[in-house]
Amino acid sequence: MSLAIETHELSKRYRRVSALTECTVAVPEGRISALVGPNGAGKTTLLRLLAGLAGPTGGTASVLGGAPRQDPAFLAEIGFLAQEIPLYRRFTAEDHIRIGAHMNPRWDAALVRTRLTELRIPLDQRVGTLSGGQRAQVALALTLAKRPRLLLLDEPVAALDPLARRNFLTTLTAAMADADGDLTVVLSSHLVTDLERVCDHIVLLAGSRVQLCGDIDTLLAEHKFLVGPRKDTAPIERTHQVVHTVTTARQSTLLIRLNGPVTDPSYQAEDVSLEELVLAYMGADEAAAGKHLTTVGEGS
Amino acid sequence: MTWLVWRQYRAQAAIAAVLLAAAAAVILADGFQLASHWHSILINCAGNTGCSQQASLVNGMLGDLPYLSLIVPAVLGILWGAPLVAHELETRTSDFAWAQSVTRTRWLTVKAGWLLLAAAACGGIITALTTWWSGPDNAQHASAFNPGHFDTQGIVPVGYAVFAMALGIAAGTVTRRSVPAIAVALGGFIVLRLVISDFIRQHYMTAVTTYYDVAGSFTPRGQAWVLAQGGVSTTGRVVATGWGDLYPALPAVCQRLLPGTPTAKNTSLNSVFSCMRAHGWRGFATYQPASRYWPFQGIETGIYVLLAAALIAVTFVVIRTKDA
Amino acid sequence: MIGFRVDGRSGVPPYLQIVRQVRQALRMGVLDVGDQLPTVREVVAAVAVNPNTVLKAYRDLEREGLVEARAGHGTFVRALPPGPPPGTHSRLGRSLARWVRDAREAGLDDESMESLLRVTLRSADAADSESEEIA
Numbered sequence: 001m002s003l004a005i006e007t008h009e010l011s012k013r014y015r016r017v018s019a020l021t022e023c024t025v026a027v028p029e030g031r032i033s034a035l036v037g038p039n040g041a042g043k044t045t046l047l048r049l050l051a052g053l054a055g056p057t058g059g060t061a062s063v064l065g066g067a068p069r070q071d072p073a074f075l076a077e078i079g080f081l082a083q084e085i086p087l088y089r090r091f092t093a094e095d096h097i098r099i100g101a102h103m104n105p106r107w108d109a110a111l112v113r114t115r116l117t118e119l120r121i122p123l124d125q126r127v128g129t130l131s132g133g134q135r136a137q138v139a140l141a142l143t144l145a146k147r148p149r150l151l152l153l154d155e156p157v158a159a160l161d162p163l164a165r166r167n168f169l170t171t172l173t174a175a176m177a178d179a180d181g182d183l184t185v186v187l188s189s190h191l192v193t194d195l196e197r198v199c200d201h202i203v204l205l206a207g208s209r210v211q212l213c214g215d216i217d218t219l220l221a222e223h224k225f226l227v228g229p230r231k232d233t234a235p236i237e238r239t240h241q242v243v244h245t246v247t248t249a250r251q252s253t254l255l256i257r258l259n260g261p262v263t264d265p266s267y268q269a270e271d272v273s274l275e276e277l278v279l280a281y282m283g284a285d286e287a288a289a290g291k292h293l294t295t296v297g298e299g300s
Numbered sequence: 301m302t303w304l305v306w307r308q309y310r311a312q313a314a315i316a317a318v319l320l321a322a323a324a325a326v327i328l329a330d331g332f333q334l335a336s337h338w339h340s341i342l343i344n345c346a347g348n349t350g351c352s353q354q355a356s357l358v359n360g361m362l363g364d365l366p367y368l369s370l371i372v373p374a375v376l377g378i379l380w381g382a383p384l385v386a387h388e389l390e391t392r393t394s395d396f397a398w399a400q401s402v403t404r405t406r407w408l409t410v411k412a413g414w415l416l417l418a419a420a421a422c423g424g425i426i427t428a429l430t431t432w433w434s435g436p437d438n439a440q441h442a443s444a445f446n447p448g449h450f451d452t453q454g455i456v457p458v459g460y461a462v463f464a465m466a467l468g469i470a471a472g473t474v475t476r477r478s479v480p481a482i483a484v485a486l487g488g489f490i491v492l493r494l495v496i497s498d499f500i501r502q503h504y505m506t507a508v509t510t511y512y513d514v515a516g517s518f519t520p521r522g523q524a525w526v527l528a529q530g531g532v533s534t535t536g537r538v539v540a541t542g543w544g545d546l547y548p549a550l551p552a553v554c555q556r557l558l559p560g561t562p563t564a565k566n567t568s569l570n571s572v573f574s575c576m577r578a579h580g581w582r583g584f585a586t587y588q589p590a591s592r593y594w595p596f597q598g599i600e601t602g603i604y605v606l607l608a609a610a611l612i613a614v615t616f617v618v619i620r621t622k623d624a
Numbered sequence: 625m626i627g628f629r630v631d632g633r634s635g636v637p638p639y640l641q642i643v644r645q646v647r648q649a650l651r652m653g654v655l656d657v658g659d660q661l662p663t664v665r666e667v668v669a670a671v672a673v674n675p676n677t678v679l680k681a682y683r684d685l686e687r688e689g690l691v692e693a694r695a696g697h698g699t700f701v702r703a704l705p706p707g708p709p710p711g712t713h714s715r716l717g718r719s720l721a722r723w724v725r726d727a728r729e730a731g732l733d734d735e736s737m738e739s740l741l742r743v744t745l746r747s748a749d750a751a752d753s754e755s756e757e758i759a
Contacts, residue, residue: 032674053398054623070620076401086395088308095307102303103400139396146401169672177665177675193632197673217637269750273635 004029004064004150004184005050011058012045019045021208022059027201030181031215032172034195035188036278037205043188044083046205047152050186051080064150076105079148083155085139089128093121093138097145104146112141115171133164140168144175151185158190165191169198192275202274204281211281216274223277226254228267235264244280255280301402301410309415312380316422319372324429331433338436366434366452369426373457374464374489377419381468382481384411385619389476394624404619412612416465423461427453438523444593445525447497454597459604464489466608466615473615496603502527502588504599509586515573516583522590529587534580551579626655626662630671638673642681650690650704661691661699 005027012020020042027033035043048054049061052068052075061067064077087096093116101107116123121134130138136156143151153172157165176183186203189195195202202219204212212219223243226236230252236242240262244255255272256262262269306313385408388394398404431453443449450456467489472481507527512518514531530540531549539549547555554575556563588596626649630638649655662670664678682699685691692702727737 030676032676048624051399053395055621070403070405072401072403072406075399075403078399080395080399082392082395082399084392084395086392086399088393088396089391091307099304099307100400102301103397103402105401143399166672170669173668173672173675174665177668194672197630197632197638197671197677200674200676220637271635 001028003027003062004031005186006062007050007059008061009059010046010049010056010061012042012049012054013057018208020049020056020205023205023208023210024059025203025210025213027184027186027203029184031201032176032185032187032199033201033203034199034216035186035203035205036190036192036195036282037188037211038282041205042208043205044154047080047154047186047188051078051152053080072105076146077149079143079146079151081139081143081151081153081156083158085132085135085156087127087135087139087142090126092126093123096127096138096142097123100142100145106147108145108147112138112145115141115144119167131164133160133167136160136164136168137171140171144171149182149184151183151187153185153187155188155190157194165194169194173198192278196274202278204278206282212277219277220272220274222258223272224256224258224262225270225272225276226252226256226262226267227270228252228264231266236262236267244283301406302414305411305414309380313418316376316418320422320425323369323426327429327433331429331435334433334436338439366430366448369430369457370452370460373419373423373426373461375486376422377461377464378468378471378482378485378489381415381419381465382472382485383478384415384469384472385615386472386476386478386481389624390478398624404624405616408616408619412466412469412615415469416462416608416612419461419465420458423458426461427455427457430457444523444590445588445596450501450596451493451497454594455601456597456604459601459608460493463604463608463611466611470611470615473618492607496600501596501600504596505588505592507586507588509584512583512585514576514581514583515570518583518585520585520587520589523593524590525588527586527588529585530583531576531581532584538584550576550581554579628662628667628671630673639677639681639684642667642673642678643684646681646685646690647705650701651707655701657701657703659701660697661701663698 003026005025007023007025009022009024010020011018011022023042023046035046037043045054049056050063050068052063052070064074066074068074068078088099091099093112097109097112100112101109113123116138119134119137121130121137127135127138136159140153140156143153151172157168160168172185172187176185187195187199196216200216202212202214202216203210228251230247230250233242233245233252233254236254236256240259241257242254243257246253254267255276385394388397397407434449434453438444438449438453451460464485468481468485471485471488472478475481475484502525510518510520511532518529520526528538528540530538530542531546532538533549537549539545543558547558550558550572554572555561557567557572557575559567559569559572626646628642628645630641632638634641636644646655646661655661661682664675664682667673667678668675682691682693686693686699688705690701690703690705691699693699724737727740732740
């Protein structure tokens with residue numbers, strides 16, 4: 001299984017602020033990977049570094065086998081869609097298609113025209129006058145027309161209504177099906193429910209660090225909620241990694257990452273949903289490595 | 301890529317074409333009228349010195365044309381060069397352009413290349429028209445090196461136009477914002493032009509100094525550029541022309557001979573001159589000969605083109621190394 | 625042709641939802657032996673899910689023997705899911721009615737009965753998977 005993206009201790013500092021700190025991730029080819037994290041966690045920075053639009057201040061990144069570089073062959077394999085949906089507002093979609101044809105060796109103009117026609121988006125109208133959802137679809141179609149091997153999408157559905165969002169994700173998954181394993185997607189987003197149906201891999205950033213990275217199925221299988229009477233959690237902590245703890249007067253709920261079977265019969269083991277997993281790890285910041293204690297309703 | 305440049309700048313190209321055509325029409329019309337008037341004067345006045353006064357009345361309607369042809373290409377170069385990179389960065393369309401399969405270097409090469417070429421072409425057309433139009437004016441006045449003339453004819457306007465464009469592009473790339481870039485580029489352009497024309501131009505080649513008898517006069521041949529003229533003594537003191545400046549520098553014995561001073565009795569200027577001659581005074585003129593007109597044009601154009609090249613080199617470095 | 629629904633919030637993994645919906649369709653007669661399942665492309669275009677999810681669901685169904693993939697043609701229904709032997713439903717229904725009567729006499733309301741059923745199902749699943757691991 002080859003890796004589409006591999007970074008090692010990747011860092012990006014801006015004067016006093018560290019946007020990314022020693023990030024090590026691996027995204028296998030053919031995955032749709034969710035890039036998740038609170039605002040300011042470094043998602044945009046990571047995507048821009050991978051696309052070659054910015055340079056790291058530390059560590060290395062390997063994208064499709066090599067470091068991101070100013071090389072037409074490399075640029076042709078990467079599709080990057082920035083958060084603000086960058087298009088020339090005064091140009092029409094057809095203009096953009098012509099621009100793409102001139103600036104890319106592989107260019108599937110028919111793909112753009114077909115997709116936009118299916119979505120009833122006019123090709124001869126200035127892009128600036130289209131709605132947000134329509135612009136996002138135009139931008140995505142133009143990015144796909146490059147026939148890239150890696151798609152980096154920075155919060156493309158953030159500003160879209162539910163229908164536009166669904167259309168966008170449908171276009172994306174259809175392209176994935178057509179590519180038959182030749183396409184890898186990294187999609188940053190806040191909406192976990194969308195992620196669960198579309199993504200099979202996740203990279204979670206919080207506080208400029210990587211908190212979680214791996215196949216979603218594997219991660220969900222590796223994590224469990226342990227619900228049981230409130231007591232000393234040290235024995236559990238010795239064996240497993242405790243990610244998050246909620247205690248009431250009588251009960252403890254621990255979110256653990258399994259390191260072997262759970263042998264304490266007083267705990268009830270329950271499955272963890274993706275949303276619960278994401279929320280738990282997103283709460284983890286640089287200072288508290290893993291353990292976060294909340295006490296709820298003493299005496300309830 | 302070239303198509304993209306055209307598509308982005310076709311409005312500006314249209315405006316420039318219209319302006320150029322209008323300017324050409326007006327200049328040609330006025331210039332033809334000017335030339336025929338001048339021609340008829342030359343014929344009528346052949347050998348007749350009294351005609352010189354009539355000749356000085358020959359003035360095109362576009363008296364200030366040279367200054368306009370100086371300002372407009374420079375302003376347009378800065379106005380259209382500054383947004384080249386800055387506007388793309390401001391509106392984030394750079395995220396689209398640089399996500400295609402064209403490297404940033406190639407992107408800049410094509411865009412800047414066409415714009416610089418256009419600047420040179422426009423500058424060339426304007427200067428050709430202005431030079432032709434100035435024919436009669438040049439024939440009358442020994443003013444080839446004067447700022448209003450040197451800057452607006454020959455080949456230097458091409459250098460200015462190219463430099464203005466390069467300055468605009470570089471300013472836009474460094475400031476990443478169109479409006480500050482325009483301000484910086486305009487300011488920088490004005491300052492540099494003034495500094496070069498007022499302080500540096502005269503030193504392109506070592507000026508020639510000719511000495512002559514203190515009683516005589518000397519005018520360099522043709523349309524030379526006189527930098528300084530006056531009297532010089534054996535001690536090397538250089539004084540400007542005019543008795544007001546000369547008098548205080550003379551030895552007392554010569555001063556007393558100056559007609560009009562209380563001590564002068566039956567003297568004439570010639571006695572003053574003989575006295576000065578005896579004391580080793582000579583007249584001098586430091587000038588750039590008329591024959592250096594084209595070399596100077598070439599040097600100045602070369603300077604501006606080199607500056608433009610340096611600015612473009614800086615632009616390339618910034619584009620390649622800074623984060624998008 | 626069957627249409628799939630994937631609910632992102634149901635807690636059930638998307639691929640499992642597809643597997644269950646195919647099994648349900650087979651049980652209800654919406655799909656019959658020899659019918660073609662929608663292609664990955666068709667599913668994905670209708671319901672925005674990862675193509676790998678559909679592939680995984682179809683592979684699971686193939687492993688269960690319910691469908692078979694014919695290279696270049698698509699995925700076709702091979703067999704119907706085994707139902708319980710005849711009379712099972714009525715037999716189990718009668719013992720369930722007896723249990724409900726016992727529970728009501730003991731004082732359980734409907735909600736408590738449902739909760740007990742759920743817990744029992746879960747621990748039965750856990751026991752099954754543990755015994756699978758040991759085996």
